[in-house]
Amino acid sequence: MDKLEVIKKPIEKGLSEFKALFDASLKSSTPLLDEVLGYIKQRNGKMMRPILVLLMAKLYGGINDSTLHAALSLELLHTASLVHDDVVDESNKRRGQSSVNALYDNKVSVLVGDYMLATSLRHASYTNHIELVGLVARLGQDLSEGEIIQLVNISNRDFSEEIYFDVIRKKTAALFTASAESGAISVNAPKDEVEKAALFGEMIGIAFQIKDDIFDYFDNEELGKPTGNDMMEGKLTLPALHVLNTCANEEKKELALRIRSLSASKEEIASFVDYVKQEGGITYAEQVMYDYRNKALALLPEAADEAVRTALTAYIDYVIKRNK
DSSP states (O other), rough: OOHHHHHHHGGGGHHHHHHHHHHHHHSSHHHHHHHHHHHHHHHHOHOOOOOOOHHHHHSSSSOHHHHHHHHHHHHHHHHHHHHHHHHTTTTTTEEEEEOHHSSSOOHHHHHHHHHHHHHHHHHHHHOOOOOHHHHHHHHHHHHHHHHHHHHTTTTTOOOOHHHHHHHIIIIIHHHHHHHHHHHHHHHOOOOOHHHHHHHHHHHHHHHHHHHHHHTTOOBBBTTOOOTTTHHHOOOOOOHHHHHHHOOOOOOHHHHHHHHHHSSSSSHHHHHHHHHHHHHHHHHHHHHHHHHHHHHHTTSTTTTHHHHHHHHHHHHHHHHHHHOH
């Protein structure tokens, strides 16, 4: 049995119900909207965040209608944010496939993203938990704030890991935090367990983003991203920040600032990528990622159902060992 099968085993029925609900939500009587939603639905990924919602609900009780609508609300919000991100980043690819804005245009992409955001809030209301409606709204704020912090940071002359973690807590980890927290809320888990669930999700989300950042140092056609793609967009992530703060000379720091300001050449970026790898940036990032994995696992209740605990352990190991 592969890792994904282990992860899904305790929630097979709930996951099947979620997928049916997800497919039904991405339909419209307006032909163009239905066409774009159909394309988004067809290229949807492994549903890792909805799976986390369902697993956490199973951990603290059992999957119910509120759980399914919470999972759908978060997945729609996440998907809408990706559609909007591709417009902001002027990206033509998403996970190796054409982005919505590449196939249609920016106007269509923004409007379809808005439609999905509204549908997300609609399903949040179907949970009959005002806490979950607030959670979804806060998540939308965090995602936008994370993007703005990252945008402002491009002009920052400091190489701050603290700012890096602030950005990823809001941009990536917030989705996993909300997923784990909403699963616990949907089954009326005690407040202290809801807080642990949220922290568990945050640890996974940070590890997930660090893994994504490590990918940027290696060619990966499946991701649709060449080596150094983040740096081409002016982003310096954990491997680079560590090296810049521990062993880089002024020449390398000035090059890093040129990368941030989008004035470095492709050759300079390639050279800087090699330098970060040689100076142990990847090794450091991997160690931090595994530290977050261990922090997450320490938060799981000792008395948890064995199959669910095994699935959640497999879940975080899948996150940090995936190849795309």
